[in-house]
Amino acid sequence: MTSPAAAYREHLDRGELAFQECGSCGKAVFYPRVLCTECGSTELTWRSSAGLGTVYATTALHPRDKDPYNVALVDLDEGFRMMSRVEGVPAPDVRIGLRVRAAVVTQDDEPVVIFRPEEAA
Amino acid sequence: MSRDLRGRAAVVGVAESDLGQVAPGLTPLDLIGQATARALEDAGLTKADVDGLFTASSYHALAALDVAEYLGLRPRYFDGTNVGGSSFVSHLLHAATAIDAGLCEVALITYGSTQRSDGGKLVTPSAPFPYEAPYKPRYPISMYALATSRHMHEYGTTRTQLAEVAVAAREWARLNPKAFMRDPLTVDEVLGSRMISDPLTKLDCCLVTDGGGAVVLTSPERTRSLGKPPVFLLGAGEATWHRNMSAMPDLTTTAASESGPRAFAMAGLKPADVDVVELYDAFTINPILFLEDLGFCGKGEGGAFIGGGRIAPGGELPVNTNGGGLSYCHPGMYGIFLIIEAVRQLRGEGGDRQVPGSNVALVNGNGGTLSSQVTALFGTEATL
Numbered sequence: 001m002t003s004p005a006a007a008y009r010e011h012l013d014r015g016e017l018a019f020q021e022c023g024s025c026g027k028a029v030f031y032p033r034v035l036c037t038e039c040g041s042t043e044l045t046w047r048s049s050a051g052l053g054t055v056y057a058t059t060a061l062h063p064r065d066k067d068p069y070n071v072a073l074v075d076l077d078e079g080f081r082m083m084s085r086v087e088g089v090p091a092p093d094v095r096i097g098l099r100v101r102a103a104v105v106t107q108d109d110e111p112v113v114i115f116r117p118e119e120a121a
Numbered sequence: 122m123s124r125d126l127r128g129r130a131a132v133v134g135v136a137e138s139d140l141g142q143v144a145p146g147l148t149p150l151d152l153i154g155q156a157t158a159r160a161l162e163d164a165g166l167t168k169a170d171v172d173g174l175f176t177a178s179s180y181h182a183l184a185a186l187d188v189a190e191y192l193g194l195r196p197r198y199f200d201g202t203n204v205g206g207s208s209f210v211s212h213l214l215h216a217a218t219a220i221d222a223g224l225c226e227v228a229l230i231t232y233g234s235t236q237r238s239d240g241g242k243l244v245t246p247s248a249p250f251p252y253e254a255p256y257k258p259r260y261p262i263s264m265y266a267l268a269t270s271r272h273m274h275e276y277g278t279t280r281t282q283l284a285e286v287a288v289a290a291r292e293w294a295r296l297n298p299k300a301f302m303r304d305p306l307t308v309d310e311v312l313g314s315r316m317i318s319d320p321l322t323k324l325d326c327c328l329v330t331d332g333g334g335a336v337v338l339t340s341p342e343r344t345r346s347l348g349k350p351p352v353f354l355l356g357a358g359e360a361t362w363h364r365n366m367s368a369m370p371d372l373t374t375t376a377a378s379e380s381g382p383r384a385f386a387m388a389g390l391k392p393a394d395v396d397v398v399e400l401y402d403a404f405t406i407n408p409i410l411f412l413e414d415l416g417f418c419g420k421g422e423g424g425a426f427i428g429g430g431r432i433a434p435g436g437e438l439p440v441n442t443n444g445g446g447l448s449y450c451h452p453g454m455y456g457i458f459l460i461i462e463a464v465r466q467l468r469g470e471g472g473d474r475q476v477p478g479s480n481v482a483l484v485n486g487n488g489g490t491l492s493s494q495v496t497a498l499f500g501t502e503a504t505l
Binding site: 030056071096108112 | 251252253255256257258259263266267268270271274315316317318319320321365366367368372
């Protein structure tokens with residue numbers, strides 16, 4: 001079998017943020033696992049997230065000799081939460097409730113999901 | 122329905138090792154040795170009496186084995202449960218269960234750490250979590266900062282209220298000769314200290330000290346032959362809902378909302394019955410969350426509740442009477458010091474910080490990043 005971590009990475013390599021959906025109860029499961037945290041079913045199907053979400057919690061870290069950077073928890077519209085960071089606005093200005101969109105960037109030669117503010121339509 | 126453990130075990134000895142910045146070369150096991158010898162003396166027992174061992178460590182993955190060997194114990198019951206800083210409160214429940222079942226008679230709970238001497242970084246055996254590590258949160262402060270941000274957003278909790286928690290802790294510490302930080306502290310000083318992971322500043326964070334502790338429990342029958350007044354475990358409860366912050370269901374409600382009611386149900390008590398409260402204050406948000414989750418005030422009311430000196434010396438609800446992890450001592454896994462202080466208060470050994478007439482004490486241990494919550498209620502013989 002393909003491990004959950006490897007399957008997640010394959011999606012990331014294609015520029016996609018993936019999550020699992022339970023075939024039994026419909027729960028969105030994240031981080032990748034072999035069973036549903038709600039009902040225990042092993043019938044999980046990979047889905048690609050549309051990448052739209054809302055900042056649930058946020059902090060700006062202030063290292064002594066570097067610029068502040070953001071760490072946030074983002075609630076994706078599909079019903080799962082992940083840790084990430086919001087780029088494109090100063091770290092201390094990231095607000096809870098901000099609508100954000102995912103992007104896959106390269107960091108230390110690894111694909112990483114970050115978020116940027118979703119422009120008002 | 123669980124068997125009734127109310128009053129089926131009692132603490133008969135407590136002690137700290139050297140605290141703060143200990144002599145160069147002392148190891149975590151040395152501090153465990155110091156605390157154990159002192160707690161056994163406090164209990165009027167000897168090492169030969171100990172037949173149950175309960176311990177957890179960030180230094181020793183197989184802590185029960187390292188500690189048994191160092192102390193020269195051959196316990197017939199041992200438990201190395203490690204659920205973070207709450208482990209020792211968890212050990213209380215496990216030890217009471219073992220004592221009640223006759224699996225051991227004299228249980229030693231012990232801990233030691235030389236975190237400050239080792240360079241002041243949190244010593245953690247945890248591997249980085251791959252779904253959080255790339256974002257470089259500072260562990261554990263950023264996790265608590267995230268919870269704080271959410272509490273401020275939902276309930277209007279302010280940085281000034283957080284600072285009041287630190288100031289109350291310092292006022293208690295000023296009454297405790299063993300406290301590491303005893304200088305006066307103001308709200309403005311907390312607000313003006315270096316921002317680390319906003320909204321938490323350096324002075325919203327617990328200390329990094331060395332230190333160890335030991336607690337000796339035994340059966341009610343065995344306490345009768347011992348000198349000091351026994352402090353009975355009236356109730357205890359455990360709960361965990363997550364390990365990593367991104368998996369915490371609701372950042373403003375901890376599992377203490379389950380562990381607390383479990384402990385109160387076993388004890389047959391309610392928050393209004395509690396005389397003195399010892400909460401794991403790794404960060405200033407913690408007491409606010411735990412006072413809410415344990416039922417001392419409503420959800421979201423914690424920030425206002427702690428105001429006006431309510432939890433400070435002379436206040437209506439004495440909280441963290443030793444000065445807490447914020448001002449007294451925090452060697453990484455603070456939970457054992459909550460127990461030591463609760464026992465001292467119920468024995469009337471609090472000195473300048475004694476809360477007069479204390480008969481019931483509540484302890485709430487916290488582990489990981491608000492991940493494990495373990496609540497215990499202690500009472501004097503009068504409460505049985």
